[in-house]
Each structure stands twice: as C-alpha cells, then as structure tokens.
Amino acid sequence: MTVSVTGLTKRFSDHTALDGVGLDVRPAEFLALLGPSGSGKTTLLRIIGGLDFPDAGTVTFAGENVAGRPARDRRVGFVFQNYALFRHMRVADNIAFGLTVKPRRERPDARTIAARVDELLALVQLPGLGRRYPAQLSGGQRQRVALARALAVDPSVLLLDEPFGALDAKVRNDLRRWLRGVHETMGLTSIFVTHDQDEALDLADRVAVMNAGRIEQVDTPDAVYNRPATAFVADFIGNACRFDARLAGGGVDVAGVRLSNSGPACADGPGVAFVRPHEFAILPAGAPGLAATVRRVAHTGSRAGVECVLADGRIVDVSAPLDVAAGMGDAVTLVPTTVRAYPA
Amino acid sequence: MTGSASTSEPRWLRFVLITIALAFLAVNLALPLAAVFAGALAKGLAVYRSAIVEPDARAAMRLTLTVAAIAVPLNIVFGLTASWAVTKFDFPGKSLLISLIDLPLSVSPVVSGLIYVLLFGLQGWAGPWLRDHDIRIVFAVPGIVLATTFVTFPFVARELIPLMLEQGRSDEEAARSLGASGWQTFVRVTLPNIRWGLLYGVLLCNARAMGEFGAVSVVSGHIRGLTNTLPLHIEILYNEYNYVAAFAVASLLAGLALVTLVAKSLLEWRFGDSIAGGGH
Amino acid sequence: MSAIFIKTAGLGPHAFVAVALSKRALSAYRLSFGAAALAAAINSVFGLLVAWVLVRYDFAGKRVVSALVDLPFALPTAVAGIALTALYAPTGWIGAWLPVKVAFEPLGVVVALTFIGLPFVVRTIEPVLADLGTDVEEAAASLGAGRAQTVVRVVLPAILPALATGFALAFARGVGEYGSVIFIAGNLPYRSEIAPLLIVQQLEQYNYRGATAIAATMLAASFAVLLAINLLQAWDRRKMAA
Numbered sequence: 001m002t003v004s005v006t007g008l009t010k011r012f013s014d015h016t017a018l019d020g021v022g023l024d025v026r027p028a029e030f031l032a033l034l035g036p037s038g039s040g041k042t043t044l045l046r047i048i049g050g051l052d053f054p055d056a057g058t059v060t061f062a063g064e065n066v067a068g069r070p071a072r073d074r075r076v077g078f079v080f081q082n083y084a085l086f087r088h089m090r091v092a093d094n095i096a097f098g099l100t101v102k103p104r105r106e107r108p109d110a111r112t113i114a115a116r117v118d119e120l121l122a123l124v125q126l127p128g129l130g131r132r133y134p135a136q137l138s139g140g141q142r143q144r145v146a147l148a149r150a151l152a153v154d155p156s157v158l159l160l161d162e163p164f165g166a167l168d169a170k171v172r173n174d175l176r177r178w179l180r181g182v183h184e185t186m187g188l189t190s191i192f193v194t195h196d197q198d199e200a201l202d203l204a205d206r207v208a209v210m211n212a213g214r215i216e217q218v219d220t221p222d223a224v225y226n227r228p229a230t231a232f233v234a235d236f237i238g239n240a241c242r243f244d245a246r247l248a249g250g251g252v253d254v255a256g257v258r259l260s261n262s263g264p265a266c267a268d269g270p271g272v273a274f275v276r277p278h279e280f281a282i283l284p285a286g287a288p289g290l291a292a293t294v295r296r297v298a299h300t301g302s303r304a305g306v307e308c309v310l311a312d313g314r315i316v317d318v319s320a321p322l323d324v325a326a327g328m329g330d331a332v333t334l335v336p337t338t339v340r341a342y343p344a
Numbered sequence: 345m346t347g348s349a350s351t352s353e354p355r356w357l358r359f360v361l362i363t364i365a366l367a368f369l370a371v372n373l374a375l376p377l378a379a380v381f382a383g384a385l386a387k388g389l390a391v392y393r394s395a396i397v398e399p400d401a402r403a404a405m406r407l408t409l410t411v412a413a414i415a416v417p418l419n420i421v422f423g424l425t426a427s428w429a430v431t432k433f434d435f436p437g438k439s440l441l442i443s444l445i446d447l448p449l450s451v452s453p454v455v456s457g458l459i460y461v462l463l464f465g466l467q468g469w470a471g472p473w474l475r476d477h478d479i480r481i482v483f484a485v486p487g488i489v490l491a492t493t494f495v496t497f498p499f500v501a502r503e504l505i506p507l508m509l510e511q512g513r514s515d516e517e518a519a520r521s522l523g524a525s526g527w528q529t530f531v532r533v534t535l536p537n538i539r540w541g542l543l544y545g546v547l548l549c550n551a552r553a554m555g556e557f558g559a560v561s562v563v564s565g566h567i568r569g570l571t572n573t574l575p576l577h578i579e580i581l582y583n584e585y586n587y588v589a590a591f592a593v594a595s596l597l598a599g600l601a602l603v604t605l606v607a608k609s610l611l612e613w614r615f616g617d618s619i620a621g622g623g624h
Numbered sequence: 625m626s627a628i629f630i631k632t633a634g635l636g637p638h639a640f641v642a643v644a645l646s647k648r649a650l651s652a653y654r655l656s657f658g659a660a661a662l663a664a665a666i667n668s669v670f671g672l673l674v675a676w677v678l679v680r681y682d683f684a685g686k687r688v689v690s691a692l693v694d695l696p697f698a699l700p701t702a703v704a705g706i707a708l709t710a711l712y713a714p715t716g717w718i719g720a721w722l723p724v725k726v727a728f729e730p731l732g733v734v735v736a737l738t739f740i741g742l743p744f745v746v747r748t749i750e751p752v753l754a755d756l757g758t759d760v761e762e763a764a765a766s767l768g769a770g771r772a773q774t775v776v777r778v779v780l781p782a783i784l785p786a787l788a789t790g791f792a793l794a795f796a797r798g799v800g801e802y803g804s805v806i807f808i809a810g811n812l813p814y815r816s817e818i819a820p821l822l823i824v825q826q827l828e829q830y831n832y833r834g835a836t837a838i839a840a841t842m843l844a845a846s847f848a849v850l851l852a853i854n855l856l857q858a859w860d861r862r863k864m865a866a
Contacts, residue, residue, distance in 0.1 A: 051762050071765040078766040084759035088781040098767035101777070153767055353771065358681055365677040366689065368670045372739055373695045375717065376707035383710055450850050452800025454820035455839045461827065462836065548697065555700025557803030558820065562827060575702040575803065582706050582807065591710075594703040601698035609691040
C-alpha cells in the first residue's frame with residue numbers, strides 16, 4: 001500500500017516539529033526516517049500512525065485521506081520505542097490484544113485467536129513463551145513480542161519508532177537482519193525511525209533524511225551517502241570534514257587547490273565543502289594542498305587511520321591504505337580527491 | 345503530563361470527570377476546613393480573640409509547642425539514624441527493622457497510647473518503681489512526649505529511606521575513598537543530598553506531633569492547664585458545648601495544617617526531584 | 625507492643641472472651657471494620673478519579689487541589705472531627721439538606737473515615753498512574769481498542785495493585801481511627817460505638833485488662849491487614865517487576 005503525506009505541518013507550543021513535509025512511501029518499501037533528535041521524525045511517524053494530528057496537510061493510505069482518522073481505525077501496526085507491552089498480561093495475551101478488542105461481529109473465536117498467536121510466536125522465533133510475562137523476557141525478546149502484537153491485526157502499514165534503540169549492540173545487529181527478513185516475508189509497507197545512520201543505511205530500501213522539521217533528501221542508501229543533496233546531508237551522513245570553499249565555474253577552491261565539484265551543480269559564490277576520510281591523498285610536505293602534521297597512525301583492520309593536525313589546529317582523520325608512507329610527527333600535505341560543495 | 349490526541353478523553357468527558365472530582369474534594373475536604381473558620385468566627389472577632397487568649401488555651405498551646413519541640417528533634421535523630429542504617433549498611437534483621445518503622449502508622453493511636461499506660465502506668469510494669477522514685481510519666485507531660493514521639497516516628501524515616509535508596513551509596517563511598525571520616529561523610533555528603541526530603545518529613549512529623557489526639561488522649565489524664573494539649577483542649581471545650589471556643593482553638597491547628605500544606609507544596613514544586621520517592 | 629499480648633495472655637481465656645468478645649465489643653468491631661471498609665471502598669472510587677484527574681488533565685488551580693488532597697494528613701483529627709460534626713449535624717451546612725440523619729449515627733463514622741482515608745488512596749495510585757505513561761494506551765489504540773476498552777483492559781489492571789494497596793492503607797487507618805470519629809459518631813453502645821472508644825472507656829474505668837484484650841484483638845486484625853498488603857505487593861513485584 002502506498003503511504004503519502006503532503007504539506008504536513010505540526011506546531012507544538014514552543015517549536016515547529018514539522019514544516020510542510022511531503023513524502024511518498026511505495027508499496028512494500030522499507031523506508032527509514034533518519035535525523036538528529038528534534039528533527040521531527042518521530043512526530044511524522046506518529047502522525048502517519050494516527051497518534052498525533054497535523055495542523056495542516058494530508059495523509060493518504062492507498063489514495064484515501066486518513067488525516068482525521070484516529071489510530072484505532074487506521075489499521076497500522078505500531079512498534080513503540082520502549083515496546084509499550086502490557087505488563088500485567090502474558091505474552092500471548094499481549095499478542096492477542098488487537099484481536100480481542102475487535103467488535104463482537106468481527107472478533108475471531110478463541111481457538112482461532114490461539115492459533116494466530118502460536119503462528120506469530122513462531123514467526124518471531126519465540127515459540128512456547130506465550131505464558132511468560134513481559135518482565136520475564138530479555139530486551140530483544142520483548143522487542144519481538146511488540147512486533148508480533150503489531151502484526152496480529154494484519155496491519156496495512158508497519159511503523160517502528162527507534163526499534164533497536166533500547167538494545168545493546170550485539171542484539172541490535174542480529175535483530176536488524178531478522179527484521180529485514182520479516183519485512184521481506186510479509187511484504188508490508190514499513191517505516192522506521194532511527195537516529196543511527198548505520199542502521200538506516202544497512203536496513204532501508206530508501207532513507208528520508210530529516211532536519212529541523214523538513215525532509216532534506218529521500219533516496220537509496222547509496223545515493224544518500226555518495227550523492228548528498230544538501231550540505232546538511234553531506235555533513236550528517238558519514239564522517240565528513242568540513243571546509244570553507246569558493247564555488248566558481250563549476251569547480252571548487254579548497255585551501256588554494258582547485259578541484260572538480262562532486263556535489264550538485266550550483267551557482268558561483270562562497271560555499272562549504274565536505275571531504276570524507278578516505279577521500280584524501282597524503283602527499284609530501286610542500287605540495288599544494290592542506291599543510292598538516294601526522295599525530296598518530298593506527299593500523300586497524302584493512303585501512304590505516306591517520307590522525308592529522310592542520311595548521312589552524314583542526315584535527316582531520318584520514319583513512320589511508322595500510323602501506324601509507326606517513327609516520328608520527330611527519331609534515332605532510334593533504335589533498336582532497338573528491339569534494340562535495342554546496343552554497344554557504 | 346497530558347495525553348496525546350489519541351489517548352485523551354473527549355472534552356465533555358474530561359469536563360465531567362474534573363467536575364465530579366472537584367465536587368467530591370470540595371464537599372469532603374474544603375467544606376470541613378471552611379466550617380472550622382466559620383465556627384470560630386460565628387460570634388465575631390472579639391469572642392474569637394478571647395477564646396484564644398484564655399489561660400487554659402494558652403497553657404494548652406504552650407504544652408503542644410513544648411511536646412513538638414521535643415518530639416520532632418528526637419524523631420529527626422531517630423529518623424536519620426534509622427534511614428542511614430537501613431540504606432547504607434547491610435545487617436541481619438534489616439527487613440524487620442523496616443517493617444517496624446511503619447508500625448506506628450498501622451496501629452490505632454489509642455493502642456499506641458495504651459502501650460505507654462501499660463508500661464509506665466501505676467499498675468504497669470515500671471509503675472511501682474516509678475512511683476517509689478516519684479517520677480510521673482503517664483498522666484503527665486513525659487507520657488505525652490513519649491506517645492507523640494512514638495506516633496510520629498515513621499514520618500521522617502519514611503521520607504528519607506526511599507530517597508536515600510535511590511541515591512545509592514556511591515557518593516558516600518567516593519567520600520570515604522578520599523579520606524573523609526564517617527561523620528564528615530554524613531555531614532558533607534549525605535546530609536546536603538537529603539536536606540529537602542528531610543525538611544519534608546519534618547513538616548509532616550511536626551503537623552502530626554501538634555495534632556495527635558488518640559494516643560495523647562489516653563496518656564494525658566486530661567488535667568486542664570497541665571496536661572492538656574490543643575487537640576485535647578478542643579475536645580473539652582466541645583463537650584462543654586462551648587462550640588465557638590472549640591472552633592477558635594481548632595482554627596489555630598487548621599492554620600498550622602494550611603501552613604504545612606503550603607510549605608509542602610512549595611517544596612514539591614521547587615525540589616520535586618530531590619524529595620522524590622515520596623508517597624505515604 | 626509485646627506488652628499488649630503479654631498482658632492479654634495473663635488474662636486467661638474466659639476473661640478474654642468475656643471482654644474482647646462481648647456483645648458490645650463485637651458490635652464495636654463490626655462498626656469499626658464495616659465503616660472502615662465502606663469508607664475505603666468509597667475512597668477507592670473517588671480516589672482513583674481524583675488521581676486520574678490530577679495526573680492526566682490540566683485545569684486551573686490544579687496545584688491548589690493537589691495540596692488540598694493532603695489536608696487529612698495535616699489537619700489534626702480532633703479538628704476534622706468537630707468540623708465534620710458541625711457540617712453533618714441536622715442543622716449543619718450539609719446535614720440540613722440530607723434526607724437521612726448522618727451525624728451521631730453509624731453513617732457519621734463512614735463520613736469521618738472517608739475524610740481520613742482519601743489521601744492514602746490518591747497518593748498510592750498517583751505515582752503508578754504517572755509512571756504508566758501514555759505509550760501503552762497508544763499501543764492499545766493503534767491495535768484497534770476503543771477508549772473504554774483501553775481504560776478497562778490496559779489502565780485499570782495496571783493500577784489495580786496500587787488501588788488495592790491504597791484501599792488496605794485507608795482501611796487500616798480507618799479501623800484504628802479515633803479523634804475524628806468520636807465527635808460525629810454519637811457513641812451509642814451497640815449502635816455507633818467504635819472499638820478504639822471502647823478501649824478508652826475501659827481505661828477510664830481503670831480496667832486495664834479489658835482495654836488490653838480489645839486492643840490485642842484489634843492489633844491482630846491490623847497485622848493481618850498489613851500482612852495482606854505485603855503479600856499483595858510481593859506478588860505484584862514477582863509478576864511484573866523486571
């Protein structure tokens with residue numbers, strides 16, 4: 001099912017959470033809403049789920065406007081950040097909840113519900129744990145119960161708010177793979193909120209990068225990483241070093257070196273340029289470029305991490321081949337090989 | 345905290361619920377409070393004034409203040425010691441001690457008073473010895489102080505224990521590792537951390553100490569001008585059908601209650617986090 | 625405390641039964657426990673409502689209302705007693721409007737104990753309700769539950785242990801309450817006489833053994849209630865605590 005929002009605006013008493021947001025989510029797509037805290041991503045998710053209502057704008061599910069419809073009538077599956085499991089109910093009762101609150105005419109009988117619960121427990125790989133209470137489960141298990149509960153009502157959209165936020169790193173990675181698998185089996189349109197870019201880039205079909213109540217870019221992980229549309233995205237995604245620059249004649253001047261601009265085409269004038277750690281060449285001192293001193297070289301894994309100090313005192317991390325010819329205390333010149341520049 | 349759009353009741357229902365709750369509180373709490381002041385001023389300010397400055401009333405006031413002035417500091421010491429022991433150390437019988445702290449809250453104040461009569465009264469265990477040494481406890485001021493101290497014991501400790509549990513031992517351990525003595529640790533680390541919670545407990549303790557009726561009634565002997573506290577004086581006046589005077593004296597205690605409530609609310613409002621763990 | 629039981633033990637079973645289980649004592653227990661239970665039940669309903677309104681809604685004067693809830697903790701019981709009596713007497717502000725007699729009747733005991741017990745219920749429920757958060761309610765709504773279903777199936781069960789604890793605390797306090805009750809009760813033997821008053825009367829007649837016997841009976845009952853509270857909380861912790 002297609003989920004579309006247009007012109008969504010939501011103001012809280014002291015700030016604007018969403019400022020004219022538009023977004024189209026394709027059927028069966030796995031979309032990440034990525035942004036720093038306060039960027040409006042959770043508000044957007046909650047409005048799509050019918051937990052909050054916008055001041056202006058539309059929300060459509062498969063072309064039908066649902067903006068005024070409360071959560072209970074939207075058929076969305078919502079997985080909450082801290083799972084929001086019902087602590088006083090057993091796992092099976094948590095999962096069955098959505099079925100047991102249906103109007104009497106539509107409510108399945110007890111046996112059908114029990115069968116559905118077993119099926120879902122199997123899907124989330126927790127068979128036999130139906131009689132436990134949520135407090136008796138680990139964080140990862142609770143997460144999966146929350147997902148099973150959301151899926152029980154056959155939602156048309158699955159919404160997940162920081163689904164891995166409360167888990168430790170190891171569990172988080174396992175669950176990530178598993179969730180992607182579940183998504184592919186179910187074929188549901190799914191939207192998840194995260195502030196963790198690794199998670200978004202690793203998991204999503206497309207990533208919507210949000211900043212200050214607006215969407216900066218919606219694209220595939222590859223495009224968001226390699227072809228950021230705005231200075232914010234270039235700065236936020238990956239680990240980039242920022243320089244003041246001049247845009248002129250389709251190229252960019254950084255620290256006296258003229259380079260071609262890999263960012264989007266833009267008018268001449270002052271700008272900002274971003275260079276990723278692996279996009280520097282380390283040349284001997286005296287070459288045209290950024291004069292720097294090597295402070296530390298760490299050989300970790302397949303690349304060497306070279307920590308350099310620029311003349312103005314700024315520290316630049318450079319990722320170089322393992323056989324890099326630089327040692328501690330060496331004076332070197334850093335030359336960017338790829339630069340993305342944007343108007344300042 | 346207010347619910348989001350999806351978890352709040354419709355406006356009319358909210359209005360109805362708030363109205364019912366406020367009406368219940370108005371009838372059950374606000375009206376009795378108003379009745380005290382209305383009763384006190386029923387015959388005008390002059391009568392009110394004379395009821396308060398009358399010698400027996402002033403003696404009762406003095407005794408109530410004296411009792412509170414002894415019982416409250418005692419319970420600050422007891423409360424601090426008990427909470428310190430319970431939260432910073434492990435020892436056998438600890439859970440028993442925690443249960444004992446709450447005991448005076450769940451025992452009828454009349455029974456609490458009775459205990460002191462049994463222990464120190466003429467027919468009590470210590471009675472003959474006390475009589476031989478010409479010491480009067482029951483039907484005298486010491487008995488009133490003892491009973492009040494017992495009844496108000498839980499208030500300080502109950503406020504402090506959850507607070508100190510929440511704060512843990514790490515601050516104290518850090519201070520000890522830096523070479524502070526036990527006393528220095530207590531005065532310079534523990535006490536500043538709990539001062540608002542302590543004040544909160546003291547407020548409640550004081551209100552109860554000045555207003556205790558059942559326990560004090562049993563041990564006091566009701567000797568006018570000598571062993572009558574303010575609440576007992578109210579009872580005597582009331583039973584003599586001297587309603588205006590009874591309400592006049594009651595209005596003093598009601599005023600104390602109001603001051604306590606205001607101070608308590610201010611504390612909760614200003615230092616909500618550092619007196620958390622509350623609840624009664 | 626043990627003095628009470630030792631003294632009672634010295635009484636002998638016959639004398640104990642004669643005093644502690646006399647007809648007059650039994651009707652006093654019945655009134656003390658019955659009125660305390662009824663008042664605690666009334667407070668469970670209204671206390672829940674008050675706690676809900678205080679936690680969930682914003683309205684003018686909320687801080688004042690919240691402070692007022694603690695009035696019964698701060699107001700001396702004797703003051704409360706005479707104020708309630710004045711209000712509910714046949715000529716009082718409230719008594720004049722009521723079709724039934726309240727003051728100087730068993731009903732008056734219920735009124736006094738309702739006054740005394742309210743903050744126990746409100747202050748026990750409030751933190752649990754605040755802690756519950758709205759996300760479980762949102763979860764219920766997104767799963768298709770109506771507001772009433774959410775409240776009945778999600779909110780109420782979650783605060784039920786706190787409600788039961790509040791009930792028990794209010795009940796325990798009500799059983800032992802003396803100061804606020806004796807003014808409004810009328811204190812007629814067999815009709816509106818509470819158990820603590822019986823103890824005081826025995827004492828006034830210097831019948832220490834009789835007083836002690838009744839006190840022991842009440843203490844035993846109070847311990848039973850305390851035990852019930854602790855078991856309830858332990859059960860709740862075992863089931864739901866992380």
